[in-house]
Amino acid sequence: MSKYTRSVTVFCGSHTGNKPEYSEAAKALGIGLVENNLRLVFGGGNVGLMGIISNTMLDMNGAVKGIIPKFLQKKEGQHSRVQDLIVTQDMHTRKDILYKEADAFLCLPGGIGTFDEFFETLTWKQLHLHDKPIIVVNIANWAEPLLKQIHAIVEQGFADPSILNLFEVTVDIPETLKRLNQAFSK
Ligand SMILES: Nc1ncnc2c1ncn2[C@@H]1O[C@H](COP(=O)(O)O)[C@@H](O)[C@H]1O
Numbered sequence: 001m002s003k004y005t006r007s008v009t010v011f012c013g014s015h016t017g018n019k020p021e022y023s024e025a026a027k028a029l030g031i032g033l034v035e036n037n038l039r040l041v042f043g044g045g046n047v048g049l050m051g052i053i054s055n056t057m058l059d060m061n062g063a064v065k066g067i068i069p070k071f072l073q074k075k076e077g078q079h080s081r082v083q084d085l086i087v088t089q090d091m092h093t094r095k096d097i098l099y100k101e102a103d104a105f106l107c108l109p110g111g112i113g114t115f116d117e118f119f120e121t122l123t124w125k126q127l128h129l130h131d132k133p134i135i136v137v138n139i140a141n142w143a144e145p146l147l148k149q150i151h152a153i154v155e156q157g158f159a160d161p162s163i164l165n166l167f168e169v170t171v172d173i174p175e176t177l178k179r180l181n182q183a184f185s186k
Helices: 020-035 048-059 091-100 112-126 144-155 161-165 173-184
Strands: 006-011 038-042 064-069 084-088 104-107 134-137 168-170
Touching: 006 112, 006 173, 020 038, 020 048, 020 173, 038 048, 048 064, 064 091, 084 091, 091 112, 104 112, 104 173, 112 134, 134 173, 144 161, 168 173
Parallel strands: 006 038, 006 104, 038 064, 064 084, 104 134, 134 168
Antiparallel strands: none
8 A cells, every 4th residue: 555645535426427527537536646645535335436436546556445334335345455444333433434534525426425425524614523625526517506506505594605615616636636735735
């Protein structure tokens, strides 16, 4: 395993989605994390975009830590190549480790599991339970409806406008890596 300087917890789909850009971005992120000496912390599965990122990094001898709950080991194809793998008793323990191990969070294209993890890190930041960077990586505009909904709740008076400062949005992997390096150099 390579030496790493910081850890990035990545939330993303257990599916690959229906645009090639999603898988391409997952691969590019895996390469970029290794090239920037960053460790991947992820859900530990071998499926979807998370499978692409982790396998890309393992092929390059990158640092990868997986955290998977026991009941998902079969469903999400527990990653036999990930040596640094923690098997938890439940989802809450998994999420706790995913959050504690992170120096920053990336939210890539995904479904409701990805949304759940994104919103939990966002709400915890709003509650000052952490102050780690959260970056929504808006590949091929996948996050547009999500961002519109967040702006809508601000306009409707259900959230303070300051929540818009709790996360950043990038459009591709090079910009994302640049933002991570800026955040980590502070
Ligand atoms: N309800 C959930 N809470 C936390 N994490 C979840 C939940 N449902 C699924 N997950 C995990 O998130 C990834 C990505 O899920 P997608 O629905 O594909 O975005 C999934 O692999 C689960 O491990």
